[in-house]
Amino acid sequence: MSHLSQERARDRTDRLNIESIVEVICSALSCGATGYTFSTHPTNSQILSALGTSGKVPHQFDLYPVVPYAEGYVRLANEKGMTGLVNEILSRLSLPDKAKLLVEGGVSALRLDPAGMLKTYLDAELKGYLSTKPKNANLQSVLLHEVLTDLCLGLGEIDLLNVFAQHVHDNYNAKPGFVTYNFPRFIEFFEGKGFSLNGAVIMTPFNSLGYQMSPSRDACKATLSNLGEGHVIAMSIMAGGYLKLDEAIEYVLNLPNLTGVAVGVSSKEHAQTTFTRLSSRTSQTSELVRRPNGLGQ
């Protein structure tokens, strides 16, 4: 999805229904995409389900869900206040999940065990998506939304990030993942606290403009060059639709240590052009970008 301007994003969103999104995804997979990354927006559960029943998925592919669907929660917080937001989240949990968190129902009785709450919440948030995923889809990673990753980073709160990583690793047979707009600080933070990023996926912006790359393009590139462990997936490679595809590819191909790129597309033709070009360029050059994996939602 191009976000060059909200007006354009709105126009394109209006045109897409579930059926056409399935077409777009299948087209991308046919042209070399190896995975699909999506937020836990309720529509994405329907998309996964429709993918499974479409019979059009050309091959095995990887899933990279990003949790939580932050924009939805911001809207709920505006509508109901923070306590109302937590009440709403609780009301969506199943009875056994609620029982894990509550002594006798209601927010005031919430047992405030941050690790337990995070795990229960994650399980509930992911359940709908994993139960509807197509048979040939493999859960490669579960990624934490940048708002939460970067908030923990800003506050210096490593424990929750670590609980998240451990829980995904232990319970989902998938790589823990983090979306961040502060890549160098994220790596320093983990390494400084003595935690290993072994096996983790880090999805973070990389583009020639330095757009959404804090503190700067050069600092992000230097961190990538010195990366010891972790799988880095570049996102925002076209800087929200500002750069042309070829110049975007040119830049990321020259970056070291990238595992893949995530690119948003908004039509079947767009998917074909994007992933055909990405696939041809990556096979001609080294294996810098091996996994053009994804469609942004």
Added chain:
Amino acid sequence: MNNPIKLGIVGLGKMGILHAGITNSISGTNVTAICEKESFLTTAAKAFLPKRIAVYKDYQKMMTEEQLDAVFITTPIGTHASIVNDLLKSNTALSIFVEKPLASSYEEAKVACEAATRSRGVHMVGFQKRFSPVFQKAKQLIEQGIMGDPMFFRGYCFSSDVLREGSAWRFRKNTGGVLLDSAPHLLDLLIWFFGEPTSTMAIKKQVYSSEVEDYVHAVISYESGLQGHVDACWSVSNFRLPEFLIEIYGRDGILTATDDYVKFAPGRGSTKMGGAQTYHRQSFETSPPFLLADIDYTMEDVAFLNAVRTRTKLEPSFLQGAKVNALIDRILESTQKG
């Protein structure tokens, strides 16, 4: 000031959490205390936040026990002015950042301004759009007179935030409504671009809310003869994110400013140098020390903290915030006249 700035946050809603995350990440600043009066949120803050951050239910107690250099006020709008007043009584050197708008009325805004005049600190209102590189460019182009004598303007702020009535304070009379919620950004930009208007005529409409307006249309006039209209609605159904637009029609062309881009389209026969120009937000070189949500928030917090460190005044000050409240009051008054 060479020691790290000790910061307090009053109000642990989404804006309090956002500013806590950004400011604590900025070198030379430590969030040392958070105050929230709702019991559940206080308990949650104690459980989730790093232990070095003290959590209070009462901001007076926080002021007594902590040696704070600055406080962010991110509570419901109707409480801003009295908290400013109380905090500055406790410590006249305290610097204060108030999330927008400054108050829920001009009368209340005056209380905050009055308190600030007795203080040695730095006082700022959170109109972060002034820190957006795109709107800064728009301001620069307007000052250069790129579109020639402005004839009229139109502006809007639209979002899909309210598609049913909510229970939070922003739906309650005197503290809520679209005019106090998202419209202040638009009105502040207009005041920043053109100064204070002299008169307004407005209508409002309730769509989902029973106590507050969901839509406002206002015609705004300036002494210079410039006139324009703005629409504010938080109930438009297909806006994934809030959108702001100001379009100025001048004798030499049209200038359009949004969160995403600023664009100048010269008129036929325009003699202005440079021709058509478009600047997207991606084209501005920025080096934010940290990103959590839009870059505007980071740059706003950096500007505030720099001003606290150097004890220099900065805009948008409380006085600027009060001008926005005065305009909101006049628009509301006009809608009541019918």
